[in-house]
Amino acid sequence: MDWDFGQQMLFWTFVPSMATKFLQKQYYNYRSSRKPPTPSEAQFHYSVIYVLVVVLYLIYSFVQVERSLPPTYYDFLDVSRNCDARDLRSQFRQMSLLYHPDKLQSLPESERVLHETRYLQIRQAYDILKEPIKRAAYDKYGLTSHDCQRCATEREYLMKALPNFLTFYGGSTVFLVILSILGTLNFGRYWRFVGLLSMGCFEAKILSSGPSSTALHVLRTLLPWRTLHEQIIMLHQLFVVVFIAVSQLGPILFPEDKRTVKQMMLELENLTNLQLKESTRSFRSAFEPFARDPVAVADVQKRMEKLAVDLQLLEGNADLTVAAGKAQMRISKRK
Incomplete structure (x- = not known):
């Protein structure tokens, strides 16, 4: 780095x-x-x-x-990255004639140094790329x-x-x-x-x-x-x-989510309590018509006890579950 x-x-x-x-x-x-x-x-x-x-x-x-990105040998020779050997050789000859030290004697010292440096770069680039x-x-x-x-x-x-x-x-x-x-x-x-x-x-x-x-x-x-x-x-x-x-x-x-675990647990507890209250309210509203009729309450209680026993039996015995399903289908066909 x-x-x-x-x-x-x-x-x-x-x-x-x-x-x-x-x-x-x-x-x-x-x-x-x-x-x-x-x-x-x-x-x-x-x-x-x-x-x-x-x-x-x-x-x-x-x-x-x-x-x-810094210049590469291809940039020094002014050729493309996929040039062939003939193009490379031709370009090197042209640039050598342009920057050769023998042709720079009439230039000022500073320019001559720059051109000589460029010629060395061109020569080095050609020696590698050829x-x-x-x-x-x-x-x-x-x-x-x-x-x-x-x-x-x-x-x-x-x-x-x-x-x-x-x-x-x-x-x-x-x-x-x-x-x-x-x-x-x-x-x-x-x-x-x-x-x-x-x-x-x-x-x-x-x-x-x-x-x-x-x-x-x-x-x-x-x-x-x-x-x-x-x-x-x-x-x-x-x-x-x-x-x-x-x-x-x-x-x-x-x-x-920047909430802490404690905050999320409290929110979960609040949602659970809200769900329980809603379930209790729904249960009460469903059985409210039977509240003032003792006979109806006793009948509903008896049916619920039977349903609970049936469910417990069916959950513990797979064969009984299959038999009960077939019996229910026969009863529905008779109706």
């Missing part, structure tokens, strides 16, 4: 709430002719504006992440592949890039554990770990798979103007942005 992550955390902590309060104030100033909002209406307006601000800021972060194995490794692992001078196979480049993979996911896991212990960004805590694990498995799959894998094809389709390494960098940064945004939106869209 670098300074960019800390900067994103800082922005996401303050910018959405400040922007929401400002926009809400401007909205109320615009509709000043209407009656002032009630506290519940103000809270609803704040939630709606806050969600819009976070979504827009999330979209802005996506664009910012894509545009803030070799198919080095180019494939650069597309997958970025400058890490350039640091491995003795690597000659895909496996060796993969082992060279493995420490960076473990460092990112190990550091991210430790950071999420610390956030969980401190109680920060509690919403979606479980799904952040699931998302990090899923992203790690996906990245391991695309780094260890061949050029014709489905995962690589999907990424090339989504962002054909970026190398695989650039797409992985974007994936890392967007994961951070998305989980912060979810932590911001979650409590607004799905507010937690």
